[in-house]
Amino acid sequence: MFKLISHIIFCILFFYSCRNIEEKNVISLKDDFNSIIDDNTLIAITQNNSTDYFIYKGEPMGFQYELLKIFSEKLKLKLEVNVENDINKMFSSLNNSECDIIALNLTNTKERKKLINFTVPIIQTRQVLVQRKPDKWQQLSNKAIDKQIIRNVLDLANKTIYVQGGAVYISRLRTLSDEIGDTIYIKEIEDIDTEEIISMVSNGEIDYTVCDENVGLINQTYHQNIDIKTPISFNQNIGWGVRKNSEQLLDTLNKWLVDFKKTKKYKELYNKYFRHVKGVGYSNTNYHSKKTGKVSEYDDLIKIQSKIINWDWKLLASLIYQESKFIPDLKSWTGAFGIMQLIPSTAERYGIDTCSTLEENLEAGTKYIKWIEEQLEDIEDDNQRIKFTLASYNVGLGHVLDARRLAEKNGKNPNQWDDNVDYFLLHKSNPKFYRDSVVKHGYCRGEEPYNYVTSIIERFEHYKNVIKEK
Structure with missing residues (x-):
């Protein structure tokens, strides 16, 4: 009898402990997505290459970047993009909660699904062999080219293929080696992305690599001596990756992707990067950061x-991009001119006019920035002072000083831009603020300088991601 009672008690305790664990798991799942909403920031990690994420004519672009931007805007979240070209480090960053999404050409495999959850497929593609065309290939027929390069995967026996460290191509090549009953030598290259390895094939440093077909098609536009017509896999699903405990984020992403992929906007985005000649030509210009x-x-x-x-x-x-998009002879309806878009009164102060050179316009604009910073030298934090300076460059120092006085009067920090002075400049079109006794410069449409500062700082982060100092 005692044993029976003990057994019943054990079962009851076990049941409730399981229920407890289940409830804790549910809470952690909710918290994972809620923390994104609470922080108002979606953190994504991607690669800097010719399709996923790059700078073109000064503006961040890329298939993955634009998808992320559309999704984050739908949720009214700030988007933070981090760059990592090592796939293994990406997985570590995701599972260490350093980011929320891996956004790149991420092939959905059984092994990877043990580590992360995949979204519904964004695209499908297959893996292809990248090899150099023969010398003087322009003078050869397609048939003649085919005879001199690998068209049958059986001919990969005893060949050495270089691939990005941690790439899905490694497992596929191992399987292919088993299938052909012979050795394919696989060399992993760390800290270098697939596109750079493709360049090595084109330049004759190595003979073979593997890439996704859609990536190969883009790279073929500026490495015309490479061939990508030999497939080594069937079509595979490509999606984004999220943590195992990010079920709400996964569910939100999947619902959005299913709907968005049916839209005209998605088709335009896909065609822009993978179909249209202009789209695939982005990377083949002097305006592409990757090149x-x-x-x-x-x-x-x-x-x-x-x-x-x-x-x-x-x-x-x-x-400068925000002001003129690097157009040196730009003139605005306000009379602002040149690469720094100086208004006539400011330009006169620094001895330039519309006939001045680009260098003179740039120098005058920089001197004006220096003068603004000198008026704000009581702001000790460099990062905060920069934001005040940017706002002043856009709307004038007077309105920014008004916003500082309003912040101080209302118990906020006049030396802190974020969530302090920015609020009062943003709302300086409200009579409650611009008619206040501490205000000396009246009405201001504060949304423009507020967005101006935000845009410049966000673009600066993209530039830091993509442009690496040598």
């Missing part, structure tokens, strides 16, 4: 001027 390592053709001049104000040159470049 040139530059933001603009004026980077060297910007670097010189940035030293005068002790700014990261990429921050100054981001301001």
Whole structure:
């Protein structure tokens, strides 16, 4: 009898302990998604390459980037993009909660599903062999080319294929080696992405690599001597990756992807990067960061001027993009002109006019920034002072000083931009604020400088992600 009672008690305790664990798991699942909402930030990790994420004419672009941007905007979240070209490190970052989503050409495999959850497929593609066409291939027929390169995977026996470390191509090549009953030598290259390895094939440093067909098609536009017509796999699903405990995020992503893929906007986005000649040609121009390592053709001049104000040159470049998109002869309806878009009164102060050179316009704009910073030297935090300076460059120092006075009067920190002074500048079109006795410069449409600062700082982060110093 005692044993029976003990057994019943044990079962009851076990039942409730299981229920407890289940409830805790449910809470943690909710918290994982809720923390994204609470922080108002979606953190994604991707690769800097010619399709996923890059800078083109000063603006962040890329298939993965634009998808992320549309999704984050739908949820009204700020998007933070991190770059990592090592796939294994991406998985570690995700599972260590350093990011929320892996967004790239991520092949859905059984092994990877043990580590992360995949979204519904975003696209389908297959793996292809990348090899060099024979010498003088332009003079050869397709049939003649086929005879001199690998068209049958059986001919991969005893060949050496170089692939990105941690890439899904490794497991496929091992399987293929078993299937053909012979050895395929696989060499993993760490800290280098697939596109760079494709360049190595094109340049003759190595003979073979493997990539996804859609990536190969893009790269073939600027490495015309490579061949990607030999498939080594069937079509495979490509999706985004999230943590195992991110079920609510996964569910939200899947519902959005299923709906979004039916839209005209998705078709336009896919065609932009993978179908249209102009789209695939992005990477084949002097404006593509992956090809040139530059933001603009004026980077060297910007670097010189940035030293005068002790700014990261990429921050100054981001301001210039916001002002003129690097168009040196741009004129606005307000009379602002040149690459720095100086208004006539400011330009006159620094001795330039519409006939001045690009270098003179850039130098004058930088001197104006330096002057603004000198008026704000009581703000000790460099990062905060930069935001005040950007706002002043856009809307004028007077309105920013008004917003500081309003912040102080209302118990906020006049030396802190974020969630303090920015609020009062944003709302300076409200009579309650612009008619306040501490205000000296009246009405201001504060949304413009508020968005101006946000855009420049966000673009600066993209430039830092993509443009690596040598």
